[in-house]
Amino acid sequence: MSETELPAHDIAESELDADDRLKPEFVSAVLDAVEADDVETVRALVEPLHPADLADLFELVPGEQRPALASAVADRLDGDVLAEMNDWVRDALIDALEPHQVANLAAELDTDDAVAIIEDLDETDQRAVLRALDPDDRAAIEEALSYPEESAGRLMQRELIAVPEHWSVGDVLDFLRGSESLATDFWEIFVVDPAHRPVGTCQLSWILRSPRSVSISDVMKREQTLIPVDMDQEEVALRFQKYALISAAVVDGSGRLVGVITVDDIVHIIQEEAGEDALLLSGAGEGDINQPVLERYRTRVRWLVANLFTALVASTIIALFEDTIARMVALATLMPIVAGVGGNAGTQTMAVTVRALATNQLTQSNTVRSILREIQVALMNGATIALLIGIGVSLVFGNPWLGVVIGAAMMTNILIAGLAGVLVPLTLERFGADPAVASSVFVTMTTDSMGFLAFLGLATVAGLTG
Template identity: 70%
Template sequence: MSETEPDTLAPEVREDELDEDDLLKPEFVRAVLDAVEEERPEEARALVEPLHPADVADLFEIVPADRRRDLAKAIHDLVDADVFAELNDYVREELIDALDAREVADIASELDTDDAVAILEDMDVEDQREVLRAMEPDDRAAIEEALSYPEESAGRLMQRDLVAVPEHWTVGDVLDYLRGHDELTTDFWEIFVVDPAHKPVGTCALSWILRTPRRIPVGDVMAREQTLIPVDMDQEEVALRFQKYALISAAVVDGNGRLVGMITVDDVVHIIQEEAGEDTLLLSGAGDGDINEPIALTVRTRLTWLVVNLGTAMLASSVVGLFQGEIAKFALLAVLMPIVSGMGGNAGTQTLAVVVRAIATNQLTDTNTWRMVRREITIAMANGASLGVLIGLGTLLVFHNPGLSVVICLAMIINNLIAGLGGVLVPITLDRLRVDPAVSSAVFVTTLTDTGGFLSFLGLATLWGLGG
């Protein structure tokens, strides 16, 4: 996302539109929609004009989908590039469809390259080409280059507008250069120092430049240690580097080590939020989880995983079928067995969430993998024993059957151990096989805990002779 201007609205103005959580008030939204519906565009524009671009984007996301185009038509002069940069992907795509190629090209030209790419990358190929043809040659070349990089890579995320100076310049040369070139980018925190081959050799924070005498060479004040981002690095890895090294911006280099762009922290904050939410939703098979996602797409995504889960449920059911004779003789088995499988499923989900997060944040490495496995086994055994004793005592008090109490206690311990092992080994194995553990792990772990719970409880009950 591109950085927008700081919020300068007067508090008394904001009180009319936003609540204490900086969310648009329902009565304000209704007032805008009423003005649009009653064909009073001047009133709608007057209401919306004081809003920050991010709040205007929120307004479009809040209103019903069938009202968005009318709203855009009424306040079209306020829907600028900054608003499009803040819009939800699905809402932005919907509004883009209502514009012609020239209008989309004008909006994209005003945005940073990464934000312009975000608008164009999801368009149909023919529409994308039409928009690119309508753009100025320099803007078109920058966006076409960005689109040539893999999706969710540093090449798509980076900005081309940056400040780079040669190492032999003095601080005075840099200041004169910054003041004498109006076309330079206005949003930057550090200056990149490059060698004659345009390879980055260091960085200078703006604060250093401003506080250093003009005669001092840049090479004497720059920091030579810097974090360089390969242009094909995945955006999640980029975010992890920013987080680990507390970066504000970083240089992006091509395969030959030449400086081709920069990534700033405002873009990375968005990526961290996006990746964290994405892994959580993938674990549940809920797709993007966006409330603006088309219903048909949501149904298709969720139904796919529900069908897979149906298959695993049938597998667990077949295990129960093996013991239908014992269940028919001792009906309490049918009452208690869901407790064992259910608690195992919950324990497996806890472990799975921790391990997937550790993989995603690079906390889990080849060095500490087995330590993580031993840790989760220890936790599973401790939790299983505690839960087993509790459910065993509860069963004894309610049903007065010592044998049944021992069986359910042992089954709880066994299934918690299965849950712990599955929760840690399944995602690690999938990661080693280059399969995203956030996508597939939950199905396997659920299957393990269901079948393990039924098999351990009913199997122990049969061995104990409870159904005899």
């Protein structure tokens, strides 16, 4: 630890390393106690942990130990811990619980966290849990479940503070102090008209800085960012980020205030959505290291099979030139270079394009310009690599024509790669597909096929033999 580095939480100082990860010694100590059935020690060890760290602990112990750990720390295993837990780990744990246990957990959570736990259950279990909830909680959760998955309606909390326009700051203060049943954790209050439509938003700091006599409508900001209840969570995340929101009102089709989304619920989504592009582009789905092995196999093997078929396309192209290869076997040695470097160039452009689409940076207004600039970059990259490989091959093989052929093929393929890297994701987006999901397969197929075609084709035309 450097001199100025301080413990994250004074209370959990000894369990965490400098990166807020649970220390391996701590995890082993817990595991040893779990295996020895020493419930007292397990509880004592786990006692100082923050709910987020307890959730991490579940992720870090082997799957077969998790039920034993769960029963040892059952009193700590509340909704806060479950909400912080990785989806795969949580689902497995929830599946091991009885419906009334799940209902007890769900009852103490905010609507959004309860929904996150219940929405993944199968329908029978979902009904059993809902039956075990008290009517108010049940109604709230059933309503949330009526909105599409991954929509604002599933994310929002219904606990919020809304006040009428004609109130003064003093009225608001008295209301907040006087009502026992109100939410205690909130960051903004909403000012609504008689039809319960939001007309303004008020940061708590503005209320605290204003005299009691001032009208709330003079303190609030009228210009507000409203979230439609059926908006996709990715769009919600982009909107929070773009307008630097802490919380935002959620409105239904008739513009009535129905809930609030807070940035801490969104941070997870921003992180997931931004990080998932790297996984999707690689063909690893939305999985993570907690995904069960069988599930992982199913996700990945599909893309490997797709990749196998696109590799067959490239293979067929090579087969067209078997005579050329038979005349000069060195061509077989060199051809993967043209395909491979082209593939890499295509992947670079594709990654940039997919990110730009995901972050709304690439729109109709700058598409043509972006394509033209990628062509420029491809020409410069192509010229550099073509020169390097062309001269190198000429010298090593003592065959300048072979150098010219591989240089020209490389130039061609890097240019095609640049175009494919922009056009494939753009086309997928235009047709409503997620460009992160399928771009790789098409771009690689293009760069492989064109690499082999350009190189072997030019070699045939040049009549190379050796």
